[in-house]
Amino acid sequence: MTFLQFALNNVKRNTRVYLAYFLSSVFTIMVFFSFAVNLFHPVIVGKRGGAIEQILGQTEVAILVFSFFFVLISVNAFLKVRSKEFGILMILGMSNKQLRRLVFLENMVIGCLAIIVGITIGLVFSKLFLMLLSSILSYGSLSFYFPYKAILLTTGFFILIFLGISALTPLLIRASNIVTLLKGTKKANREIKFSIMQSMTAVLLLGTGYFMAVSPQLYDINPLLDKIALFIENLPYAEIFLTASVVIGTYLFFSQLSIFVLHRLKRNRSFYFYKTNMLWISDLNYRIRDNTRMLFLVTIFSTVAFTAITGVYALYSVVKDEALKENPFALTYTSYSGNENEQQHIKTIDEMLESHGFHYEKYQSKVIKQVSKDSQVIHVIKQSDYNKRASALGLERVVLDKGQALLVPVYVRFDPKRDKTLSQKNIALDNGEINLEVVGVAPKVIFYSGLFRNLVVVNDETFNKITDIQEKYHSYSYDIPDWLNTIEVTEKLRDELGVGEYGQYFWSTRIEGYQIENQNKKLFLYVGFFLGAIFFLGASSFLYFRLYTDLNEEKRKYIGLSKLGLSFNEMKKVASIQIAVLFFVPYILASIHTYFAINVLQTVLYSSVFNQFLTVIGVFLILNIIYYVYVRSRYISYLKQFMVQ
Amino acid sequence: MEILKLNHITKVYGDKVPHSALKDINLGIEQGEFVGVMGPSGSGKTTLLNVISTIDPPTSGEVLINGENPYQLDRAKLALFRRRKLGFVFQDFNLIDTLTIGENIVLPLTLDGQKVSFMDKKLKEVAARLNIEDILTKRTYEVSGGQAQRTAIARAIIHSPLLLLADEPTGNLDSKAAKDVMELFESINRDTGVTTVMVTHDPLSASYCHRVIFIKDGRFFNEIHRGNSRQKFYQKIIDVLSLLGGEADDLSSIRFK
Ligand SMILES: Nc1ncnc2c1ncn2[C@@H]1O[C@H](COP(=O)(O)OP(=O)(O)OP(=O)(O)O)[C@@H](O)[C@H]1O
Numbered sequence: 093m094t095f096l097q098f099a100l101n102n103v104k105r106n107t108r109v110y111l112a113y114f115l116s117s118v119f120t121i122m123v124f125f126s127f128a129v130n131l132f133h134p135v136i137v138g139k140r141g142g143a144i145e146q147i148l149g150q151t152e153v154a155i156l157v158f159s160f161f162f163v164l165i166s167v168n169a170f171l172k173v174r175s176k177e178f179g180i181l182m183i184l185g186m187s188n189k190q191l192r193r194l195v196f197l198e199n200m201v202i203g204c205l206a207i208i209v210g211i212t213i214g215l216v217f218s219k220l221f222l223m224l225l226s227s228i229l230s231y232g233s234l235s236f237y238f239p240y241k242a243i244l245l246t247t248g249f250f251i252l253i254f255l256g257i258s259a260l261t262p263l264l265i266r267a268s269n270i271v272t273l274l275k276g277t278k279k280a281n282r283e284i285k286f287s288i289m290q291s292m293t294a295v296l297l298l299g300t301g302y303f304m305a306v307s308p309q310l311y312d313i314n315p316l317l318d319k320i321a322l323f324i325e326n327l328p329y330a331e332i333f334l335t336a337s338v339v340i341g342t343y344l345f346f347s348q349l350s351i352f353v354l355h356r357l358k359r360n361r362s363f364y365f366y367k368t369n370m371l372w373i374s375d376l377n378y379r380i381r382d383n384t385r386m387l388f389l390v391t392i393f394s395t396v397a398f399t400a401i402t403g404v405y406a407l408y409s410v411v412k413d414e415a416l417k418e419n420p421f422a423l424t425y426t427s428y429s430g431n432e433n434e435q436q437h438i439k440t441i442d443e444m445l446e447s448h449g450f451h452y453e454k455y456q457s458k459v460i461k462q463v464s465k466d467s468q469v470i471h472v473i474k475q476s477d478y479n480k481r482a483s484a485l486g487l488e489r490v491v492l493d494k495g496q497a498l499l500v501p502v503y504v505r506f507d508p509k510r511d512k513t514l515s516q517k518n519i520a521l522d523n524g525e526i527n528l529e530v531v532g533v534a535p536k537v538i539f540y541s542g543l544f545r546n547l548v549v550v551n552d553e554t555f556n557k558i559t560d561i562q563e564k565y566h567s568y569s570y571d572i573p574d575w576l577n578t579i580e581v582t583e584k585l586r587d588e589l590g591v592g593e594y595g596q597y598f599w600s601t602r603i604e605g606y607q608i609e610n611q612n613k614k615l616f617l618y619v620g621f622f623l624g625a626i627f628f629l630g631a632s633s634f635l636y637f638r639l640y641t642d643l644n645e646e647k648r649k650y651i652g653l654s655k656l657g658l659s660f661n662e663m664k665k666v667a668s669i670q671i672a673v674l675f676f677v678p679y680i681l682a683s684i685h686t687y688f689a690i691n692v693l694q695t696v697l698y699s700s701v702f703n704q705f706l707t708v709i710g711v712f713l714i715l716n717i718i719y720y721v722y723v724r725s726r727y728i729s730y731l732k733q734f735m736v737q
Numbered sequence: 738m739e740i741l742k743l744n745h746i747t748k749v750y751g752d753k754v755p756h757s758a759l760k761d762i763n764l765g766i767e768q769g770e771f772v773g774v775m776g777p778s779g780s781g782k783t784t785l786l787n788v789i790s791t792i793d794p795p796t797s798g799e800v801l802i803n804g805e806n807p808y809q810l811d812r813a814k815l816a817l818f819r820r821r822k823l824g825f826v827f828q829d830f831n832l833i834d835t836l837t838i839g840e841n842i843v844l845p846l847t848l849d850g851q852k853v854s855f856m857d858k859k860l861k862e863v864a865a866r867l868n869i870e871d872i873l874t875k876r877t878y879e880v881s882g883g884q885a886q887r888t889a890i891a892r893a894i895i896h897s898p899l900l901l902l903a904d905e906p907t908g909n910l911d912s913k914a915a916k917d918v919m920e921l922f923e924s925i926n927r928d929t930g931v932t933t934v935m936v937t938h939d940p941l942s943a944s945y946c947h948r949v950i951f952i953k954d955g956r957f958f959n960e961i962h963r964g965n966s967r968q969k970f971y972q973k974i975i976d977v978l979s980l981l982g983g984e985a986d987d988l989s990s991i992r993f994k
């Protein structure tokens with residue numbers, strides 16, 4: 093047996109250990125490669141500098157960075173499993189140089205195989221991914237091409253990654269101490285310590301993070317709460333602070349709080365000494381302590397995965413809803429008073445819509461713009477015009493006295509606390525000639541989000557009396573029930589009318605914004621889904637490595653216990669609880685983290701995304717359960733061999 | 738000629754609560770000697786063997802193997818030193834699970850970059866001596882404890898080391914397998930003249946040695962020589978162990994076979 097054969101035998105015959113490492117590498121490479129195939133597609137390359145290329149490119153970089161750390165962490169876990177083997181080899185006189193060579197050879201064999209397999213699988217699926225992408229981007233079809241650039245890039249980068257990792261391995265195996273290597277992964281079961289202070293800090297940090305995440309929704313409950321919420325909102329770097337406190341809180345949760353809770357359970361003697369409770373509680377103590385870092389990483393990775401996927405899925409599913417709220421009307425044309433083509437344009441629009449067979453309802457409004465002495469802009473609309481729009485939008489009609497005014501929000505997400513124009517008690521028009529009392533705020537935007545800031549509805553009579561007119565707009569809004577099909581018509585109208593002319597007219601449609609958003613969000617969904625999947629896979633393989641590492645230790649323990657009379661069913665129960673804790677505590681914590689992260693997202697959305705959150709969490713729960721059942725059954729059947737029957 | 742010489746060896750573990758595992762140990766072992774090390778649990782036997790094995794440097798004192806202090810070598814040279822001059826046998830065998838029995842045995846030659854033909858020749862020799870020719874292609878989980886330990890011994894001697902070191906080689910074996918293994922140690926020592934140091938708890942195993950040294954609480958306690966009769970030697974070992982106290986008491990009931 094030569095040294096090379098020795099290294100190869102090691103890889104060939106150690107599949108159980110290497111498989112997890114190999115498969116996670118293959119998956120990472122496949123994802124990276126698939127993105128590269130998209131990125132280097134001639135059509136995408138042709139649109140150089142566009143948003144799509146940027147999003148794909150940035151994702152690619154993110155995947156690359158993640159891949160590096162992922163492979164590094166996997167290698168680290170993988171080498172830990174084998175510390176005893178290395179100890180034996182060192183005592184037989186293997187030099188550090190030979191150890192490095194062994195690890196290097198192994199890594200290269202696994203790495204090259206993973207690259208080949210990853211790219212092959214990637215090629216098989218590339219047609220599918222290209223189809224998905226082209227449907228997302230509505231580019232027609234992105235035809236299949238031979239992605240030699242993507243192959244070169246993937247091969248190059250991953251060879252670099254595996255080389256880099258191989259270069260780092262001597263740091264990972266502290267080869268100097270053979271005695272500890274020989275003892276393998278087992279550590280002396282030192283006394284477990286925890287500090288009440290740090291446990292409290294964990295609660296405090298998690299609480300702070302969660303509170304910051306929901307604070308925008310806490311308005312109008314209590315004046316003190318309002319102040320705190322506003323303070324948080326104005327805090328510089330609030331997001332970083334929030335993230336940091338949740339991350340550190342999570343770490344302390346595992347390193348301190350969980351041990352503290354178990355300690356409490358232990359003190360409840362009737363519970364602790366009940367049946368097998370003692371076994372799993374005392375064992376869990378050590379397990380959690382030894383696995384703090386792993387549990388922490390798995391939680392954070394799962395959180396990233398859940399949040400990314402819930403986020404993109406939520407954004408995607410509310411696009412239509414948001415478009416409807418953003419643009420209550422399918423098309424709005426607004427003309428300045430000096431525009432001579434107004435009638436001509438309206439006629440064009442009407443005719444174009446009719447010739448394409450669209451039914452529509454048209455609402456015309458006059459809007460006066462005033463600028464007060466303190467250069468405040470006010471827009472005024474009369475009650476009858478408002479009521480026409482209100483009935484079209486399903487709002488209540490209003491009846492105002494001569495001295496009354498109704499305020500209309502300019503943005504979909506309006507908030508009287510922050511938008512000062514909506515908290516005015518009195519309105520003065522014509523530089524104080526006309527004074528109005530505000531009777532309320534309309535519930536919705538009536539043109540489209542962003543048009544006509546500081547809009548006021550007044551009695552028709554009052555409207556006609558206004559003398560100070562800076563500008564008088566005519567705004568036509570079209571309600572088109574079949575708006576989803578207006579892409580073609582809109583394009584033709586754009587050919588005729590252009591985008592508008594400053595000081596003359598401008599117009600906008602719901603479909604255009606919707607289309608761009610929809611495409612963006614689909615792209616996000618596509619990208620976020622991959623990133624989420626990668627992170628989730630990362631989390632899962634850490635768990636696998638960990639369990640694998642512990643297996644020998646467990647074996648010894650259960651052999652001993654079974655001699656003392658532990659039955660198979662009891663072993664099964666104890667092992668199931670222990671594995672379940674490793675699987676589901678990070679899951680639950682990550683779900684809670686995600687819930688609060690989604691709350692932050694919620695503040696920029698108009699529609700609730702709670703259902704999407706539940707869907708994603710549910711799907712991951714199912715995946716987790718499947719994975720758990722599989723791993724548990726293998727684990728138990730492995731231990732069963734060693735139990736005294 | 739002294740193949741192994743220990744001068745004033747001490748070993749202290751721990752920084753905050755220092756604990757002396759070895760206290761001023763002096764020992765000389767002649768070429769070809771077969772020496773047993775005994776003592777109660779925790780007395781420092783494994784520590785002593787690790788110090789000799791060049792894997793755990795002493796806190797003070799000097800280890801000379803064949804006149805050379807291995808702890809003064811740099812890491813690469815030290816690895817080479819272990820590879821060529823030392824052979825190890827452990828209580829739990831420490832075989833590599835990914836390799837076959839035969840591959841495990843030739844591992845020291847593989848690490849040394851020897852020719853494959855030379856490996857095959859050596860493998861044949863040692864396998865015949867240890868009577869494990871039939872299991873060379875088996876994997877480690879397919880063989881019995883006694884076979885695994887014989888494999889470990891084969892691995893320890895295939896490169897003809899200067900010094901063969903064993904830590905409780907019979908600790909995990911039943912009495913039949915233990916007897917086989919001890920007879921092997923004896924015959925290897927006799928035929929090849931390899932100097933052997935073996936830590937053991939078992940007086941019966943120890944009775945195969947030429948000389949047994951006893952340590953207690955990290956200090957040299959006593960040493961006895963075998964003379965002609967193994968039976969008498971066994972009785973002497975039992976006597977010293979009972980002087981040592983601790984677990985020795987319950988051993989005296991074991992009958993000599
Ligand atoms: N790595 C270590 N760190 C700290 N103390 C140690 C270490 N290794 C051994 N000791 C201590 O040194 C003393 C001697 O240990 P050693 O393992 O040499 O005993 P032993 O004679 O081999 O015992 P046994 O017969 O049980 O194998 C013990 O008190 C032990 O606790």
Ligand SMILES: [Mg+2]
Nearest residue numbers: 782783784904
């Ligand atoms: Mg020992």
